[in-house]
Amino acid sequence: MFFRWDWLRARLTAPIVPTLGPVHPDALSIDLFEDVLRAADTGGFLPYDKDRRWGGEKDEQVLREDVVHQPQYTLVPTLNLRGRGTVKVFAYGAPDSVVAEAAELAAKLAAVHDVAGARVVRPLGPGTDAPRGTRIQLKDFTVGLCPAPGGPVRPVTDWPTDVRKTFAPFAEAMAADGLAFLHTRMQTGRCGPVLAAVAEGRIVGAIGPMEVHPDAIARPQLMPQYFAVLPESRGHGTGRLLWRAAMHWGQRHGAAYQLLQTEVGGPSDKLCQSEGLVSLGFRHTTHV
Numbered sequence: 001m002f003f004r005w006d007w008l009r010a011r012l013t014a015p016i017v018p019t020l021g022p023v024h025p026d027a028l029s030i031d032l033f034e035d036v037l038r039a040a041d042t043g044g045f046l047p048y049d050k051d052r053r054w055g056g057e058k059d060e061q062v063l064r065e066d067v068v069h070q071p072q073y074t075l076v077p078t079l080n081l082r083g084r085g086t087v088k089v090f091a092y093g094a095p096d097s098v099v100a101e102a103a104e105l106a107a108k109l110a111a112v113h114d115v116a117g118a119r120v121v122r123p124l125g126p127g128t129d130a131p132r133g134t135r136i137q138l139k140d141f142t143v144g145l146c147p148a149p150g151g152p153v154r155p156v157t158d159w160p161t162d163v164r165k166t167f168a169p170f171a172e173a174m175a176a177d178g179l180a181f182l183h184t185r186m187q188t189g190r191c192g193p194v195l196a197a198v199a200e201g202r203i204v205g206a207i208g209p210m211e212v213h214p215d216a217i218a219r220p221q222l223m224p225q226y227f228a229v230l231p232e233s234r235g236h237g238t239g240r241l242l243w244r245a246a247m248h249w250g251q252r253h254g255a256a257y258q259l260l261q262t263e264v265g266g267p268s269d270k271l272c273q274s275e276g277l278v279s280l281g282f283r284h285t286t287h288v
Helices: 005-011 030-042 050-054 097-112 167-173 179-188 238-252 267-274
Strands: 060-062 073-080 086-093 117-124 134-140 153-155 195-199 202-208 212-214 220-222 226-229 257-263 278-287
Touching: 005 030, 005 073, 005 086, 030 060, 073 097, 086 097, 097 117, 134 267, 153 238, 167 179, 167 202, 179 202, 179 226, 195 238, 202 238, 226 238, 238 267, 257 267
Parallel strands: 086 117, 220 257
Antiparallel strands: 060 073, 073 086, 117 278, 134 257, 134 278, 153 195, 195 202, 202 226, 212 220
């Protein structure tokens, strides 16, 4: 094995694994870190990688020869060649100096691989003061019922034809939130159902795709979704209605949990906190 768990475990302030993103705390193990190193040799997806469902090739791989693993900190660099390319260095360690060392490594590797981006990703614990970046939140479906919320939400395919036709302009308007990409996947029939909220005969919000897959320890996980509401339709509870409908769908289809990533202080973050989700920590990214 490359990693020593007694060195790494104490530095994992939030359950974030390079190339995989957030994982359930129960699934966090040295095997996950070893797996991402092995995947770097093949360039393929791990069986439980959340991005595997989209097909194609894995964009991000660990630069295993450049990993720094010491008792006080661990630096794991990754390379993504999408667009102009990005090097990320995942910095696990308590000392503030770890960020400076990670930034130096990221800049160096970006130059070596001739890519435009260099970033440091710092996992931070749930008790972090004045957090920034992305909050990792856990919805546990085993601790209570998620009732159907009612209201004008149903799968896109269950709406009448004239309503379904409004999904295309909705998706285009919310392209920045990934809905245009999702619409493309829907048209090829290569994703699970998408739930849509309707007002005045047109789609004004959507969440999906709804899919459940096993994680690294074979627990059923509700996969992350794209989630958006038209700006002019916000403030009326549409987002909460969609989110509760998605949670009801996940529990009804056997999911044990879902992990959500929300921008600290943003609408989705406030929604999840008000719904009682458990904060597992934060992911703070610094551009070098």
